Amino acid sequence: MPRSDIKKFAKSGIDGIIKGMNELLDKQNIDAKLLSDVDTTGLVMYEQLVEKLQLTWTKMGVEALDALKPTLKEIDNLTKTEAFQDLAKLGSDAFAEMGRTVTKSVQFASNKLQTIFNNPEYKKLDVWGKIEFIVADAYETFNKVVELRRE
Numbered sequence: 070m071p072r073s074d075i076k077k078f079a080k081s082g083i084d085g086i087i088k089g090m091n092e093l094l095d096k097q098n099i100d101a102k103l104l105s106d107v108d109t110t111g112l113v114m115y116e117q118l119v120e121k122l123q124l125t126w127t128k129m130g131v132e133a134l135d136a137l138k139p140t141l142k143e144i145d146n147l148t149k150t151e152a153f154q155d156l157a158k159l160g161s162d163a164f165a166e167m168g169r170t171v172t173k174s175v176q177f178a179s180n181k182l183q184t185i186f187n188n189p190e191y192k193k194l195d196v197w198g199k200i201e202f203i204v205a206d207a208y209e210t211f212n213k214v215v216e217l218r219r220e
Contacts, residue, residue, distance in 0.1 A: 181206070181210065185202065185203060185206060188202075190202075
């Protein structure tokens with residue numbers, strides 16, 4: 070439909086818009102039955118359900134958020150304090166230390182497994198013997214770490 074026709078229909082109010090939409094639908098061979106059939110497809114029903122649930126959850130959340138306004142203001146004020154900056158620094162340092170510890174642990178485990186799997190005695194064992202070898206080594210290593218921590 071040409072833009073000029075759309076403008077003409079729009080200028081004639083809601084009745085003109087409805088008339089224009091009907092003409093457009095007629096040109097596209099879209100009738101009420103087709104629209105009704107499309108409206109009952111699983112996809113459309115699913116999308117409508119999702120939309121209804123989102124609207125319901127939004128409405129449910131409004132009252133809760135209103136009740137939380139004083140708390141949200143207090144938290145916002147807290148984020149502007151030096152204490153919060155100290156907390157953020159502590160969190161950053163802690164996560165960085167965890168990352169370094171995980172890296173060291175993975176490197177240690179990788180080296181330990183390579184040492185075990187390359188051990189000629191280990192290679193001679195059956196499956197249960199290999200499992201026992203690994204568990205005994207892990208137990209021995211754990212005890213060494215505990216002893217180092219005690220010092």
